[in-house]
Amino acid sequence: MSNKVNNFLRDDIDSLKEYKIVDSKGMIKLDAMENPFDLDLNFEITGLSSGSSNLNRYPDANCESLRKKLRAKYKIGKDHNIIFGNGSDELIQLICLAFLKSKNTVLAPSPSFSMYEKISRVLGLKFKNVSLKNDFSLDLSLMLKKIAEFNPAIIFLAYPNNPTGNLWSKKDILEIINKSNGVVVIDEAYGAFSGQSFVTEINKYENLVIMKTLSKIGFAGIRLGYLFGENSLINNINKLRLPFNINSVSQKISDLSFENNEYIDEQIKDLIKLKDKLTNQMKDISKVKVYESKTNFVLFKILDKSANDVFNYLISCNILIKNISSSPGLENCLRVTVGSEQENNLFIQSLKKSLI
Ligand code: PMP
Numbered sequence: 367m368s369n370k371v372n373n374f375l376r377d378d379i380d381s382l383k384e385y386k387i388v389d390s391k392g393m394i395k396l397d398a399m400e401n402p403f404d405l406d407l408n409f410e411i412t413g414l415s416s417g418s419s420n421l422n423r424y425p426d427a428n429c430e431s432l433r434k435k436l437r438a439k440y441k442i443g444k445d446h447n448i449i450f451g452n453g454s455d456e457l458i459q460l461i462c463l464a465f466l467k468s469k470n471t472v473l474a475p476s477p478s479f480s481m482y483e484k485i486s487r488v489l490g491l492k493f494k495n496v497s498l499k500n501d502f503s504l505d506l507s508l509m510l511k512k513i514a515e516f517n518p519a520i521i522f523l524a525y526p527n528n529p530t531g532n533l534w535s536k537k538d539i540l541e542i543i544n545k546s547n548g549v550v551v552i553d554e555a556y557g558a559f560s561g562q563s564f565v566t567e568i569n570k571y572e573n574l575v576i577m578k579t580l581s582k583i584g585f586a587g588i589r590l591g592y593l594f595g596e597n598s599l600i601n602n603i604n605k606l607r608l609p610f611n612i613n614s615v616s617q618k619i620s621d622l623s624f625e626n627n628e629y630i631d632e633q634i635k636d637l638i639k640l641k642d643k644l645t646n647q648m649k650d651i652s653k654v655k656v657y658e659s660k661t662n663f664v665l666f667k668i669l670d671k672s673a674n675d676v677f678n679y680l681i682s683c684n685i686l687i688k689n690i691s692s693s694p695g696l697e698n699c700l701r702v703t704v705g706s707e708q709e710n711n712l713f714i715q716s717l718k719k720s721l722i
Pocket of ligand 1: 527
């Protein structure tokens, strides 16, 4: 029986789909770009029942302690500000909310991170994809053509890109920023692995914002993303933020992650080495085409077998990777997150078996 409230639901509700997360219980989890290593938090949870992070109080609405640490770490001056999100997903949503006007278009290269399109469309913004070249590099002339045609309010550029793993030309991106009237969001979710960043460029371009997250470097569970940009732009986006969106536990743990970060830097270095090793092992498999990655994941194409069959075989071996083989431009492609050495070896063994 249909619920009487259904008549009030938005008209497009039947066409919307929830973001499905596969149940990964008991599996080797190589699907979501998490850090496979243990954290060295070195703090007591009881520290959360007293002082500024007392759990019976609302959290610090402005995340002042974190803000101070990030200002120092990234040398953010007084003309620029920071906004925090419950993961960078929430920041993407806040940016879209701030530029929510019926005429406005959001633009992003394709393939790229699916949430740019999903969030834009759910909010009713127009969305345009601009295809990458066959090698997944940016098609600069096509991008500039579409920018001139649609005058996008927002352009999302993942640097490095997910799910392709590559880093686009900095020169091309600067040209895009120069030619855009709207805001250009450089999403550096994987910046720790590429070692490249646009953060210092915010001093030169008032329409540039930089988004980062703790999710890929070991803290996916606390959901913390942050966005840097020019004061008035960040302050306007901040008007759309719900109060207290970053809870006390997340603030406390992210605070500590910036104090005690040597081991995180070591883990990142190890993950880069493991990614290089995994890439080389995969390149030795003849039925697989491997794409170079500047991230903690590797995109690969299955050459003469169905990627769905390979994915399902891996599931039968208790290994969960990401099946993106039905996404436009990624036909028969799969994406594996870099795990521990042992997890990667098990993945390689099973991948080889799946291709026999
Ligand atoms: N940007 C990119 C490019 C991503 O791949 C992801 C996560 N897959 C996100 C943003 C969102 O990250 P989070 O919400 O965990 O900060």
